[in-house]
Structures are given as C-alpha cells and as structure tokens.
Amino acid sequence: MQEINVTLKDFQEKYQLNYVARQASGSVFYQNGGTVILASVAIDDKDVEGDFLPLSVQYIEKAYAVGKFPSGFIKREGKPGEFEVLTSRIIDRTLRPLFPKNYKRSTHISIFVLSYDKKSDLQVCALNAAANALLVSEVPFSIPVAATRIARINQEFIINPNIEELIQSKMDLYISGSFEDLLMIEMKGASTQEDGIDEELLLEAIELARENNNKLCKQYQEKIQPYKKNMLILSEEKDLFITEIYNFIQKNYHEKVKKILNQMSKSERNTQLDSLGAEIFENSKEEKSWELEQVQTTLSQYKKNIMRQQVLEEGIRADGRNTKEVRSISIETNILPYAHGSVLFTRGQTQSLVVATLGSENDAQGRDGLSLSIQKECFTFHYNFPGFSVGEASMIGSVGRRELGHGNLAKKALEDSIMDKTRVLRLVSEILESNGSSSMASVCGGSLAMCACGLENTGLVAGVAMGLIKEGEKYAILTDIMGLEDHDGDMDFKVAGNKDYITAMQMDIKLGGIELKILKEALYQAKEARIHILDIMEDAKRKIKINNSILPKIEVFKVPANKIIDIIGAGGKTIKEIIEKFNISIDLDREKNEVKIYSTNAVNASEAKNYILCLIGEQQIYQENEEIEGIVKKVVDFGIFVSLPRGGGDGLLHISKFTQNKSEKSSDYFKEGQSVKCRIIGFNKGKIDLDIIK
Template sequence: MGEARIMFLDKEEKYIFDKFAKQASGSVYYQSGNNVLLATVAIDEDCIVEEDFLPLTVQYIEKAYAAGKFPGGYVKREAKPSDFETLTARIIDRSLRPLFSKNYCYPTQITILVLSADNDADLQILALNAASAALYVSEIPLKFPVNGVRIGRIGEEFVVNPSLKEQEQSTLDLLVSGVNEDLLMIEMRTFGGIKVKPSSNPLSLMTTLNEESITSFSANELEENQLIEALEIARTHISKKSQSIVQSFEAFVKPALELGEGRKSFVCEGIESFICQQYLESLRKIIESLSKTERHSQLKAFAKKIAQDWKAQNPNDIESLEQRVEETLDKVKRNLIRQMILEEGKRADGRGLKEVRPISIETNLLPKAHSSALFTRGQTQALVVCTLGGDMDAQNYELLTEKTTSKERFMVHYNFPPFSVGEASSIGATGRRELGHGNLAKRALECSLIYRDSKTIRLVSEILESNGSSSMASVCGGSLALAAADIECTSLIAGVAMGLVCEGEKYAILTDIMGLEDHDGDMDFKVAGSAEGITALQMDIKLGGLKTEILKNALFQAKEARLHILGLMEEAKRKIVLNTESLPSSQIFAIHPSKIVEVIGQAGKTIKEIIEKFEVVIDLNRDNGEVKVSGGNKEKVDAAKEHIINIANSKESKPNIYELYQVGDIYTGRVKKIVEFGAFVELPHHYDGLLHISKVTHNRNEKISDYLKEGDEVRVEVLSLNKNKVELGLLD
C-alpha cells in the first residue's frame, strides 16, 4: 500500500495504491478535489484466448450516491449503463488498447467506479487518469503512463482542462490521450454559436431568430492549422504529466506476472516461402477483387488449395495444417497490401491514394417518412431517415454532475445489422460500437443546426452495406436528410475516413479507406466538417505516436476529399423535393402579450376556429406573447401564422385592458351570461368582467340566479386587472 501526489495545472491529484480491492491485479483510489474514483484491473492468467483479438473489457460505472442522488426511474438501483457511461468506457478502452502487445491473450477487465463527484467534475478525464494509473502499477507486463487532457477554445484562446462552466462558453471540445510525446486517441467536436443584435425584445433566443436580428450563426468549424496548434498544446501537457507519473509511481509498480508465451502463432516460414514463390500473383488478383464478399470467399478457397498443394509435397506435415496456412496467408496478404501501397502507390481496388470511391445519392425515397437520404460510397451504403417532433418527443436523460433532468432534442441512432457485412445472425441490442458511431455522427452534425424553434429531431442511420467508413456515410446521409426535411443548417457536413500505412520512414496516407485497409493499416482517422473547416474528428492509432508532419498531411488530404464529397452533396441538395404531404411544420413568432386574448377570443371561440380551419396545434404564452403553430402541412401552418398576425395587427382589435380600465372605476353594465360561479357583465369597450358569486352573496346555499338574470343592468366596480381579466364587485 502506498500514496502518491501529483500537481497538474495547479490541481493536486492523490493516488492511493492497493488499499482498496487488494485481490485485484492493480487498484488505485484516485482523488482530485472532492472527486473520488476507484479503478481496478483484473486478469485471468489461466485462460488463453486463441482468437486474434485483444480480450480487454472496460467498464465505467457511476454510482448515484456519489452526487447524493437516487438512481432515476422506477427501480432505485443502478442497472443498465447510460449512454455517457458507455461512451466514457469507449474513450478509456481506445486510449489503453494500443499499449498491449498484439500477442497478449489473457482476458482483462478494467473497472472504474465513481464514488464521489463534484458538480464541476470532468469525469471522462478523471476516469481515464484513474484507469491508466491502475493499469500502470498492475502486474500486467506493460509500463506506459497514459494520460489525457481536454482542450477548449474561448474566443481565440485555447484552454487546457476547462471547467464545466468554461466548457459552456467554449466553441471547441478536444479530448486527447497519449504517452510521453505520442498521441494515441483524439476526440473532437465544435459547438455552433449565434450572435444577435442588442434588443429589448423580452422573448427567448429561439424567437428572436425569426426577426432580423441575427448578425451571424456559425458551426465554429476549426481550421486544420488551428487543430494542429491545439494538438501540440495537448502533446506538451501529456508529455509533462507522463514524466511526473513515472517519477511518482515508480515505487508502487508491481513485478510483472510470468504469463508464458501467450497466444500460439501458427505462422510458418516454410509455408510463407511456398506462398511467396508460387502464389503471389494469384493472391494479388484476389486482393484486387472489387467485391468484399467475393474476396472473402476466394481467400477461403485459396487457403484450401494452398493446403492441398503443400500436403501433396509434404505428406507428413499435417498437424494444424489448415490453421497454419490461413494465418500465414493472412500475414502474406497484409504484407502484400502494404507493399502495393508504399511501393506502387496502388490500392486493393485500383484507386490512387487520394481517390474517393464512386458516390451516389438519392433523397426522399421513403414517401411517408418526414425525410430520407440514401448515401452510397463504394460498397458502403447508409439509409438515413429524419423524423421531426415536438418537446414531448425529446429524450430525457440524467447526468451525475447535474441536479435536474435534461432533454436531448437532437438524436442520431446508428444501426449496424449483420446482413450489412453478409453475416447470417440475428439483430440484437444496440452495442457499444453502434452507440459510439452514432455519437460521432451527432457531434459532427449538431453544431450546424440552426434551431428556429423547439423541434426535436431524430436521425436514424441504417447501414445496409458496409466496407469501411459507415459512420462517415452516416454523417453525409444525415446532413442530406436534414436538408430534405427542410431543417435550416449553416451548411452541409461531409465525413471521410483516412488511413495510414507506415514502415520505418516511409508512409502513405489513404483517403476513404475500405475495410481491408482499416484492418491491415496503422491508423483509423475519421474527419467530418464543412467547406469552412472541421466540426468533428476521431482518431485511433495502432502504432506508437504520430508525427506532426504525418498528422498535418492527413488533415489536408482529408480536406481535399471532404470538398469533393461536399460538391456532390450540394448537387444532390439542389434536386431535393420535399415530402410536403408527410413533412410536419412549425412556426414560432411573437405578438404583443395584450393581443393573446384576441387570438383566444370569447370563450376560446377564435382559437378553436383557427385550429379547425387550418388543422394546426397552437401553443400560446400569455406572459411574453410567444405563439407556436405546428401541423402536418407547411402551407396550412404558414397560413395560420399569417391569420394570427392579422388578428393581432387588426385596428379593430381590442386595446390593452390596462389602457381602458383602472382599479376603482365604476360602470353600469348588462349581465351577459350567468354561470355557476358568478356572472359575466358586459362593460364599455366590449370587454366582459367577472362578477364572482362571492361578491353577491356569502350564503353557500344560494345561487347567483337567485339575484341576477341575463339582461339585468347592474352597477359594478373594477376590483383588479390580471392577465387581461377584469374582476368586478357589485355596488348596491
């Protein structure tokens, strides 16, 4: 058991090792301010996973008691992880996964529990710090001190690890993790912003958007050089903290476990030479097959043929022959693909390094959906469907650091059914990958939305075919689906996935990678944005660090591809025909608060006529005069808006009651209507005042009709004026 303290950005971080969860391979009690997290690492050293993947699982769990709260919902116990918990676990996983060697094959579980949380806590950074510390001091034989920083941008200044209050003012959210000088994982998004002329209008920002008060609305895209500058700031701070961690944790690092040889390799040098000498050209032709499914089936058949030929020449060599041939062939295939790219500048499908696959776009092909877009790029196809709703359709969610429930009014749901890659399996619950890809698309698109009212927008991306970059196809299709739903945005947003092949000092950057290049390449780099710059970015590195020169070249190469795709999307946008019969519409505007009563009319007569005539729903705010009209037909919604404005602007409409009456005024009026609780008395200027029964008799057994009848003339006094209502008292 031991304790270490680190000062970083004027904040003290306390790490207590192996006081808690002592049976885990590594554990750390991590405290920063009032925030406390417990991270543990457990491995199953008796189990070896033979499949070719890293058996690492990361779980990030928030405990409601950490913020003095009860879990939301009917069952008062933590259950299914929230979206935030799942996305945070993915960030930690993607940051730590590159540290493990390819041959590591022991099931490993990293668990992070949030035990205490301040309202201003950046829990993602804290969780990454805790998990990395637990892994660093554990018995697993890898010793790299990963840490992460968040970069914001307020005005023109970059801010390192901004507080939650500062993040509300920031136009940038850039999360970077790394080791020493090496960057391992990048998540980035921008936030749209609006500037409005000074105005005395008491209405909300959404209402002023309908007025001529906007000076600018921007997605606040980040230019490539600005992103490089921000990443260099992150790199500097990550390097400094890495050194502090090594110095402070050195005494607490456990001796590495003797885990044996790990996963057995079936790669055979003899079979490798056999394939290279006799089958290289045949393998090249299979790699160049245009169809992903054809290539996969041909490779399986090709492996069987090689095994048969090898067995014919080596009849006694039969042990694990098929597995040895398959693994060896996979190694030769990988080397050949990388050699073609680096030496010949040629890719598996014949494209140049900077070439984007052919793109086709169709919009509003689903007649009853509010809007839809089918975006096809090579062998990747996304059908993105947009649905518009109101306040009641928003998704409620809770965050540990917030006291109240929040509403999500823009949702992007990404679905990846097995048939999209030719697999015959059932469709199950939404997985972490689907949640992550949907979140990436949401981050790319959300900053471009110009909300003119309180719409709720849901985009669903159905991946119908996948051979690389399906999340970026969702971004492109999603942006077009928004346009096809007549949602106003700053601009179209396009996305492209970039790849990297690197051997020594030689490297090649690949535009619009397909599945084969993603599998055998060294980087997965997704960039989305408009013609003005980047709105979202996600990067995972499979090799160590990434040189600034390579990163800069990749960003500008991605910009070329993005501009090419945006050109095709703009052309498709001009051809959009709206689904006017299915597309709902809404308008939010303002009239003078005193005119609301005119829109309602006597006993609601006027507003009922408007609703029936135009087939709309109308919401009125008596306090600020805000009017929201929504319906299933845009023309009728616009006509209803115009009708209401005409009523409010009519010279014949009644003036404000505060201008007509004063408390204490005495009038002689005619009883217009008798109701159970009193009588309505017609006053001068065509307003009706309420004479409550309590102002006529105090006997509960008596009725107002015992004293007054419709048509009677009475002398009344104005007792109060409240929200366009006149309350009267009876004079003898």
C-alpha cells in the same frame, strides 16, 4: 500492504494506492477537486483461447455521487447511459492497442464515479484513473497514459476546461497519449467563420494537449510506476505464423493471392482467401505437417504484406485507386414518399440510407447524468449497423458500443450546422452495405437529409476516413479507406467538416503513436477529399424536391402574460378543445410568454394560431358586418353554435335571431352539420356574435 499517497506537482490529481479494492490486481482511489473515482483492474487466472485481447471496460456513474436518486421507476443504477457507454469506449480504444500481443488473460477495468463536484471533466479523470490502475497492476503493461481536453473561448485555448467553460466553447478536443505519442483523438468544432477550426488551429490545439499529456506521463512514471506489482509472466503463445509456409506461398501462389487481393470485392476476397488456404493445406499435407490454422494465419499475413508493399512501392491500392482517390459516389434524395426527408448515399461498397424526422418539443430526447440535470436534447442521430450490411447472418439486437460511438461522431459533425437549435430533429442512418467508413457516409447522408426535409443549415458537411501504412521511415496516407485498409493499416482517421472548417474528428492509432508531420499531411489530404465530396453533394442538393405536403409546421408567437390563463381555460378545458379541434400539440412557456404550436399540417397550425389570437382578443379574423357561411356545430336551447371558416373558431347565433316564438326550439330550425349563412354583428370577450342572413 501499506497505504501510499501520491500528489502530482502542478496538477490537481491525487492518488491513493493500497487503500481500497485491495483484492483487485490493481486499484487507485483518485481525487480531482471534489471528484472521487475508484478505478480497479481484475484479471482471470488462465489464458483464453482465440486471437483477440479479452479486455472489457466499464465506466459507471453512481447517482449518490451528486446526492440524488437514480431516475426511473426502479431506484437503482441499471442499464448504462449513453455517456457511460461512450466513456467506456474512449478508455477501451486508448488502452487496448498498448497491451502485449500475446496477453490472453480476461481483464476487466471498472471505473466508479463516487463523488462529483460538477466541475471536473469526468472523461479526462476516468481515463487517467483507469490507466494508472492498470499501471500499478500485475498486467504486463508499463506505459504511462494520460488524457487532456482543449476548449477555445474568445480565440484562446483552455487546457482542461471546467464544465461551464466547455459549454461556452465552440471547440471540444479530447486527446489521450503516452508522453509525446498521440494514441486517440476526438474533436467537435463549429462550422461558422466566427468560431470555425481549420487545420492549422487544430494542429496548434493538438500540440498543446500533447505537451500536457507528456508532463502528466512523466509524473506518472516518476511517482506511480515504481509501485507496480510484479508483472505476470506471459505464457508462450503458439506461433501460427510459419516462415516455411510463407516462403511456400510466395513461390507457388503469389500471383493467385495478388489476383484475389486486387480483383475481388470484399465478400469475395474473404471467401476466396479461405478457399485458397484450404487448397494450400490439401496440396501440401502429404509432404508437410502443417496445420490448417497455420496455413490460414500465414496466408493472411502474406496478403497483408502484399497490400502494404503494393501501396508503399507502387502507390496502387487493392481496388486500383491511387492514394488520394475517393471511390465513386452516387446520391438519391427523398426516395421514401412519407418520410420527412431521406437520402441514399453510396460511396464504393459503402451505402447509408439516412432518414430525417422533424418533431415537436415533446419528441426531444431526455438526458440525465452526473454532469447535467435532466434536459431535453433537440437533435439526435441514431446509427444502425445490421449484420447483412457485411454479409453476416446475424440477429439484430440492442444497440452496441460501436453503433453508439459512430452515431455520436456523426452527431458531433452535423450539430453546429443546424441553424434553429430549438427545432427537434432525429436522423437515422441505416447502413445497408459496409466496406469502410460507414460513419462518414452517415455524415454526408445526414447533412443532405436535413436539406431534404427543408431544415435550414449553415452549409453542407461531408466526412472522409483516412488511413496510414508505415514501414520504418516510409509511409503512405490513404484517402477514403476500405475495410481491408482499415484492418491491415496502421491508422483509422475520420475527418468531417465543410469546405473551410473541421466540425468533427476521430483518430485511433495502432502504431503506438503518430508524428505531427504525418498528422498534418493527413489533415490536408482529408480536406482535398472533403471538398471533392462536397461538390458532388452540392449538385445533389440542387436537385432535391421537398415534399412540403407532409412536412410538419411549427408556429411560435408571443402573447401577453395575463392571457396564458385564458388559453389554458378552467381545468385545462380550453387548451384541450383547441388541441382536439385542430389536431395539434401546444407548448406554453410562461417564462417567455410564448406559445408554440406543432402540427403535421401547415393549415391546421396557422388556423390554430389565428384561433388563439382571436380568443385572447389579440387579433380579429373577421370584421363587423362581414358575411360568412358556417356549419352548425351544436344545437342548444338558446341557439346554435356555428363553426366558422378560416380557423375562426365558433360563433353564437342566438335563438332570438331566427324566431320570436318562445314555444319554438332551436332544433325546429337547425340540425348539426347543416350549412348556414350568417353576418358578424359583434365581438364579446373573444366570442363572436352572429345574425342570420335570411
């Protein structure tokens, strides 16, 4: 096979075909600046059984791409990091809806980052490489796909920013599409007036990304698609949908199906539909030669059509709501006595328990990857989705891609609203019941959980999931969709933000594209719902009772540069004694000359601060001649050490102050734990000298 080189006009991308991985069904050797990616597609010889697309995507970063060893004890790439998992998910979500419905071959797309210049956008590069590896493969997939990222700096949009520009930007919009069709959107925005992104600005940015994707797709079609290998001939799939069964159900079971659809909860609906399918099969098997699987598939399609028709023609949804109505909401705060903050957020049949924990700098999450050096992340959001939340009897295992994706979306929505970016915070959303939009329930609960633990923020953030049902030119946008509408609808569109600005958005389209007119309408309808939810959340916020007695305390203060060594002491002795004495943790920042004290007890943190300032001579807790009552901490030959009140440390009462008899010992007068009244008589390099009050 002859090697083929493709360079795109007006773009930095270069592709080499038939160069490496030539045993794969399709592969590209992709280069953008100093970034090199190998994307390959491998397919099995036989179809798989089942009604699903057997597609898997793996994005893998090689440590050697930036000339370093993998971190950790074992110096080999192993379990994928969060960025790798999320990037794999972005690629999967973009490409999966575009495969032919009757394609059943196991297909694996692998994306290796072989070299990284620390400038290119790896998620944009990875999707473009993967889509074009698919485009030249034997898979019956002939749709050019591209990705674009938009940033905003100094009120101007930037197309495909480099890493430094993206760090400066208060907006991060990632869009994949095919020509002018939008396929997937992920967005993170600011929550403040200076940098906030409203609906109009967002639409403007989306249009920019769409134009860029269109230009790229045209070049892919012109320069890469002609080299596509001969496509596999799809085997004829057994059609389980039978028109005769459909007509039979319509004639004999229409009212029963409609009752199941409109009057039952999610779990009851699924059970009753299965039972009805079995009933139809039993009642017809003497006269008809239908199979149970055919009956169930046709019944499912009939149910779907009724739901969609009812919404489009009557404006009524399966649970009786109109298209713009939000399900009933209830909120309870701080229901867990010893958690720093907790919120139970319930919306319809979706329930999230969000728990906040405040931590010290040592609790921050370490992050490592090609696009960043090892760093600490102060804010983490963990989302858990146990099987019982949807009535499944399944084991709880390791975190899946979906859980990571939903947690990442909630984190994006809330991150900018935190005022103190250095405060270490962990939010955990436990999904206890799910029937639509558990990630958006997590956003609402998470925003309130911050308030419940006393953390200051720029304002509450709420989220809502939108849906779409479209038949020809007729369509309906649905607010606060439930599981049925997600499964049988044409769009899953999640929007989070405050009353003025959008802080996060995620959209997946099942149609193969969406018009901007519909997207704009959905954004404004989502804003109406968001404001409604925020009003309810504001009322719940006013009723929060913060449990200050269990909240940790952080004291941050500056000290002279030459005093840091005095706090540490010889071999770290002094700082260890302070940590043990006050049951705290201490972080010293030599660059900022800053001391940070973290304690689970506010009194301990304050006393430790006073003690350190006294130790280095920056503050005196006591005045000369002040009388105090302390506790004997230690008895030594030359006197006793007295533990002083108010976190003032220890003072020395010399033996000469209570006896002149050289044959007597300190232990003849005092025992450890004994109370003693003293007077402050002097300060000696941070040490306190005492005299006894007789």
